[in-house]
Amino acid sequence: MTWRRRTVVAALAVWVVVPAGPAGCDTPGGRATDEVSSSPGGRLLDERAEDGSPYREVDEEGAPQVTVEVVPDAEGGWDVRLRVRNFRFSPDGTGRRAEQGRGLARLEVNGRRVAVLRTPEYHLAPGAFPRGTHQVTARLYADDGSVWAVDGEPVESTADITVSGQEPTPESSVEPIPEGPGSPEGPGEA
Secondary structure, three states: OHHHHHHHHHHHHHHHHHHHOOOOOOOHHHOOOOOOOEEOOEEEEEEEOOOOOEEEEOOOOOOOEEEEEEEEOOOOOEEEEEEEEOOEEOOOOOOOOOOOOEEEEEEEEOOEEEEEEOOOEEEEOOOOOOOEEEEEEEEEEOOOOOEEEEOOEEOEEEEEEEEOOOOOOOOOOOOOOOOOOOOOOOOOOO
């Protein structure tokens, strides 16, 4: 008898949840579950990004797109510009609800998040990166924290920047530092 009651309750729970799924209802608090759900802003997948955010699958036609451009500035920093298509940035204070083609971008350098963007421009400070090549990635998120995705892949763009340290060059207008007592290379200094 007890076994049959549990079966009936489980069947009723499925009956209640199945009609609600296609209607686009979100889970309480806008939090994702492991189930796939549909909504006007795409459907949540079981796949997740490295930060744990679920992917929100949308059709390729009309899907958000992003291109990241990084340009050095005169002070030694970097200007980051995002070019987006079928996407608009949500202002601060927007509710945690996914709407088609709307949200924010997360900017990462070498896989480490450096900024959450609600505008298409950002400035990376001079001296923020050591010498070498670094990857700057912009990934688009919906307002509920899910990652916009097409064919199971996140909507993102990556650009490489190369930081080159300046090698000291002798200038004719600068005299060499004298060697001897009191100089950096003089006796008593290591």
